[in-house]
Amino acid sequence: MKSGYVSSRFTDIENAISKARLAASGISDPEVAAYFARYLAVFTCGVYEDCIEHLFVERAGQANDEKIITFMTSTMHLSFRNPNYETIKSHLCRFDTQNGEKLNNLLKPEQIEAINSIKNNKDQVAHGQPCSATILDIESYHGRIKEMFEIIEQILGL
Numbered sequence: 001m002k003s004g005y006v007s008s009r010f011t012d013i014e015n016a017i018s019k020a021r022l023a024a025s026g027i028s029d030p031e032v033a034a035y036f037a038r039y040l041a042v043f044t045c046g047v048y049e050d051c052i053e054h055l056f057v058e059r060a061g062q063a064n065d066e067k068i069i070t071f072m073t074s075t076m077h078l079s080f081r082n083p084n085y086e087t088i089k090s091h092l093c094r095f096d097t098q099n100g101e102k103l104n105n106l107l108k109p110e111q112i113e114a115i116n117s118i119k120n121n122k123d124q125v126a127h128g129q130p131c132s133a134t135i136l137d138i139e140s141y142h143g144r145i146k147e148m149f150e151i152i153e154q155i156l157g158l
Helices: 004-025 030-063 066-079 085-095 099-106 109-126 135-156
Strands: none
Touching: 004 030, 004 135, 030 066, 030 085, 030 109, 030 135, 085 099, 085 109, 085 135, 099 135, 109 135
16 A cells, blocks of 8 residues: 555554454444444445545645645545445546546456445445444455555556
8 A cells, every 4th residue: 555644544444443353252242242343334434435535636636736636625525425336436437537447457356345345334324224244244345445445546646
C-alpha cells in the first residue's frame, strides 16, 4: 500500500477487528457477540468509502491545481457512497473509460465478492435486517480487500 493514509485507516480496521474478537471471546451469548460483527461491517464500509475518496482526491492532486482538488473533494463527498464493485468501477471509469477493463482484469472474483459482501452486510445492518456475517467473515473480507486497494492505487497512477 503506497498511501500512508489508507495504511493508517486499515490499521484502524485491523485494531477494531482484534478488539472485537477479544471482546466477543468472553461473551457466551452468540447474539450479543454478533453485534460486534455488525459494527465491523458498518465501520469497515465507512473506512473503505473514506479511503477511496482519499485516493481519488490524491490523484486529482497530481494536477497541482487547488481548484481541481477542491472540486474532486466535494464531488467525491457528494457522489461516492456505499462502495461496492460497481460504484468503484464506475468512478474509476470517470478518469478513463479503460479503467473499468483494467479493474476487471486485475481483480480476483473473491475480491469483488469481499467488497460487495461488506457493503451488503452494512446495508442489512443499516436497514434493520438480519446480518449473518461473523467477525471472522469481516476479517477475511478485509484481507481480500487490502490488495484491491493496491490495484486501485495502480490504476489511478499513484
